[in-house]
Amino acid sequence: MMRFVFINIWLAGDFLLVLSVGLKDTPTLGSKDNPRVLSKDIINDGFEYQVHQNHSVFFYHEDSEEMYVGGTDFVLKLDVDDYHVIETFPLKATGQQQCKEGPCENVITVIEKFQDSLFVCGTNGHKPQCWKLFSSVNNQSREIMKSYEGTGISPFVYTQNSISLTVEGDLYSAAPLDTDGSSLQFRRKAGSRTHVWMYDNWVSEPTFISASWIKRKEDPDSEKIYIFFREKNSDQNPEADPWISRVARVCKVDEGGSKRFFQNMWTSFLKARLVCGFPDESLYFNRLQDVYVMHDDDWRDTKVYALFTSSWNSTAVCVYSVGMIEEIFENSTFKGYSKDIPTPRPGTCVKNSRHLPLATVNMVKDYPEMTDWVHSTHSKAPFYISSNNYTKIAVDRVQAADQRMYNILLLSTDSGKIHKVLEAGSKPFIISETQLSSQSNIQSMKLDSKKKKLVVGFSEKISTVDLQRCQDYNVSCEDCVLARDPYCAWTKFGCTPTDPGGVQDVMNGEISVCKEQNQTHRTKRETVSPSPVELTVHSVPLGVPFYLSCPIDSYHAIYTWKHGDESSPCLQMQSNCLHLIPSMAQENYGSYSCVSEEKEYTKEVKNYQLAEQRIPDMVDRSNTPDTINDASAVVSQIWMNLGLAVALMGILR
Incomplete structure (x- = not known):
């Protein structure tokens, strides 16, 4: 028995460590400076590399069903619908015996549509080189044709600064001209027009x-x-x-x-x-x-x-x-x-x-x-x-149910997240946060405005974010409207991708539009109503610590625990609101409701009923196995709650 109790105390200590770490990255409730909704799980939709990539770049056109991804020694052609590999192009460094430092790798740094082909450049073992990938003809495999020396288009090392742009058959680029990363300037480097470059004194x-x-x-x-x-x-x-x-x-x-x-x-x-x-x-x-x-x-x-x-x-x-x-x-x-x-x-x-x-x-x-x-x-x-330490930005233009156009900022953080921010009026509104990776930073990002998707590159994978994640606010019309997400509107099917007849208020998120919609359409069509909140019953002994938990649906809301005529604030732990009872007394039994309030919208999130439980006599003379097991389970639960309570009191003090 004592060994079992010791294990539960250890679990409580472990919980303390996890809890203290988790709170550091948790937004504060009720603050409009935080995302309103946080995704519950990491999104894993996309393509995983067999070997992690220190650097990746991709070329993706909205009207195409294909995407080209460049990594170390390869270019992949992927199907954007299911991310299966259509074709692999090995592009290892040439002249490897000439590599003077570091691994002799060809890290792809440039993929552009250039003239009649796909133009690819890489570090090529510190000797930048470019190739052309010609389109296949009659289902024949693509031909990789060596083009020309790539200095000034690709950097010598992938960590060096570079950019590229194609305009009407001309290639513009900025990349170092020397191995140490110096002599960096913006040039028109290839194409039908004259090659031109910058005067050295123009930039520092x-x-x-x-x-x-x-x-x-x-x-x-x-x-x-x-x-x-x-x-x-x-x-x-x-x-x-x-x-x-x-x-x-x-x-x-x-x-x-x-x-x-x-x-x-x-x-x-x-x-x-x-x-x-x-x-x-x-x-x-x-x-x-x-x-x-x-x-x-x-x-x-x-x-x-x-x-x-x-x-x-x-x-x-x-x-x-x-x-x-x-x-x-x-x-x-x-x-x-x-x-x-x-x-x-x-x-x-x-x-x-x-x-x-x-x-x-x-x-x-x-x-x-x-x-x-x-x-x-x-x-x-x-x-x-x-x-937040944002690293990349993309902006989508969305037509809402009111036929007006709204801009959505998509910002990547240095911790593998995407924030969706509404530009409507003079003040930003942070709609949501989506966690894409807990392993690495975002290396590259490409918006597909037509399909309403964001393609994001990491060292271990390429992920696709569906920008129309309306299921995140599907609890009720009010939740859908409060999101102020122009991608989503409330219809008879719930919160769905924007429909011209859907209910929305992108500018203000006023939930009064839900009442107007219900009155207008009550006899015309069935509307989706929020499911009733289930009652959870717990039997708890006197004198033991206990806590209740309810999930946070919106970080812009204020959460309160109701018990009889008493109200107490939420104790926030990551994505949950807790109510801590240090020691159960008679007045602690009864009904509890976790209530959220956002603007003028109040809803019950969780309901509990706490009833008194008697602890079985653990020194029962019968000493039957069932009696011992029941006692062990009860004491185990008591110790677990005690450990959690101690952890919570230490952190939330």
Whole structure:
């Protein structure tokens, strides 16, 4: 008997350890700064690698049923519906005897659709190389054809900074030109147009984040490539942030300067400071981490969602429009330049850049930076600030039941989670949190807006997140509406992917729309009602500690325990609310209800009935096996509850 009791005490100690760890990553109830709903389990839908990958990259087009994944020494072609491998392309490093340091691996760093083929580049044992994968013809296997040396397109080591972009048959890229990661600049590296590159003095130790081509249907010759990066701050003041975030642009038609001056150099390069923070307090998030560009038919309305981090361990999202960015480039003065601005204005797109006046090109060479800063659309403060360490961002555009369009920010954390954040009005609303991995960080992320899915790459797997996870709020119409999730609406089938006739209130989450819907449709169709809360009965002896538990459905709600005329607050433990009774007394018996309240919606989550139980006489002279077993079970349960109670009191004190 004593050995059995000892085991239960050990379990309680183990529970204390688990509980104390779990509480560190648990959001606080009632706070709107946390996700409203947390997924209960880790989502495992996707593809698992046979060997973990230190780096992976994938190419996936929304209109395709195929996805290409690049890892170490291979490219996989996957079916996006069930993630089975259609084809494997081995791409081991060539010339392995020339590897001077580290393993001689070919880590794939670039996969782009380029001209008539899929263009793949890798580190190739510290000697970057590129290949073309041609489409199969007549069901024949694909042909891998060696293309050309890949320096300037792929980094030498996968940890070095690089980006790539294809535009109308041209390849733009930024990758180191030297093995130590230096000589990093943005170039047009391959294609039908002239190869052009940057002047060394334009940037200082840059980290390139993203590049995007903004189309102008009415004026294609004025189309530009926008480059987002951060660079070393020239201000040596100890209080100055070491980094400055930038947006730069070059003209798509730029062919470089004349043979006499600035040949094969960008003649249209301009840069401006991209600011996110509180201008009135001179407090800024200066380190640009990731960028997502949401294109619009009118290029001026194209939005740039930028993710920043700060020196005080916070992250922020600021939103910019390309129209606002262009206004700075077209109207700001040039930093450090006080004379008359030549004509055409530096940075203007012209059909033949080789004929630009020397004065214009010289301005670009010596004074490429704008004096004015690019501020966000929420100029006085970032749109969203969080203590979560976000690493990547994507933004989806969703048509809700009211036919209005809403933007949803999809933010990845450094702990393998995805946060879904609603942009509706001036304040963000954090809809949900989905745990995808507990093993590794998110390496890559791709949005499929048509299928409403998010494809996420980890070192051990590729996961797919269904953005229409309406089952998370399927308890009642009120739960569905309070979610404010434009992907989901309440119908006669419950909370389902948005239906034009469904019940929603994305802007405010007002549950009054549920009452209106019930009155309107009561005679027309059957509506789904929440299931009645079951009553759980426990028999508990006098004098022992005991606790009750109810699940947390919404972290924006306040949970209360009701017992007779008394109310007590919830003691939060991870995804549960507890009610702790240190020692059972007569007044502790009876009915208990766990009640949640969010806005004006109150519901019972859990109901209990506690009844008195007598402990069997453990010194019964009959000493029958059944009597001993019953006594053991009761004492075991008492000790377990005692251990849990002690653990809870220690942590929640």
